[in-house]
Amino acid sequence: MSSALLLCLGSLGWSDRARAACVCKTWRQVLQQPNLWRSLDLSDNQNAGQWLPALMHCPAFRQHLKDLNLQYAVGVTDSHLKHLQGAPLEHLNLNVCQDLTDDGISGLILKAPLLCTIQLYWLPRISDTVLYCIGATCPALTRLNLSGCIGISDGGIKAIAKTCHHLTDIDLTKCMKMQASRLWQTAID
Numbered sequence: 001m002s003s004a005l006l007l008c009l010g011s012l013g014w015s016d017r018a019r020a021a022c023v024c025k026t027w028r029q030v031l032q033q034p035n036l037w038r039s040l041d042l043s044d045n046q047n048a049g050q051w052l053p054a055l056m057h058c059p060a061f062r063q064h065l066k067d068l069n070l071q072y073a074v075g076v077t078d079s080h081l082k083h084l085q086g087a088p089l090e091h092l093n094l095n096v097c098q099d100l101t102d103d104g105i106s107g108l109i110l111k112a113p114l115l116c117t118i119q120l121y122w123l124p125r126i127s128d129t130v131l132y133c134i135g136a137t138c139p140a141l142t143r144l145n146l147s148g149c150i151g152i153s154d155g156g157i158k159a160i161a162k163t164c165h166h167l168t169d170i171d172l173t174k175c176m177k178m179q180a181s182r183l184w185q186t187a188i189d
């Protein structure tokens with residue numbers, strides 16, 4: 001467990017604190033505060049595919065993680081997202097994680113009913129399946145970025161429009177397959 005903890009904290013640039021936590025009760029208590037585990041930024045990380053499972057091995061992350069940023073993270077695949085299932089995610093940024101497909105993203109979203117911000121910019125491999133899952137699972141959604149998702153179509157957007165009543169901000173630019181995107185974008189603006 002202590003090595004997992006070190007791994008977790010080390011990645012966040014907290015290695016000094018982590019070492020202290022292993023020897024000092026006060027520091028350990030400090031580290032139990034949920035707000036220290038609420039966000040994880042692995043954007044642009046070149047080894048995110050390896051870090052993610054290791055970090056999510058930490059019970060504190062699994063219990064408290066609300067805000068995850070994987071924008072431009074390298075090496076993240078569908079199987080890595082499985083390690084996130086059960087975290088109380090509210091904000092998810094998967095922009096340009098181009099290996100991800102419907103399987104991985106849908107599996108995660110179906111276990112993350114608290115999501116209110118989802119960024120899926122430039123994910124050419126996803127289809128309406130992901131949007132059906134969002135529509136079925138995320139009633140609190142307020143922001144959705146689908147710019148550059150060339151595999152989605154009007155059917156998926158309709159599913160979201162039907163159930164995500166709090167959605168105020170949607171980016172459908174560069175979604176070539178879509179007929180209604182322009183209209184809807186205008187309607188919601």
Ligand SMILES: *[C@@H]1O[C@H](CO)[C@@H](O)[C@H](O)[C@H]1NC(C)=O
Pocket residue numbers: 095119121145146147169170171
């Ligand atoms: C969607 O994401 C892209 C890439 O980060 C960004 O340029 C764009 O502004 C975003 N759209 C919205 C509405 O935030």
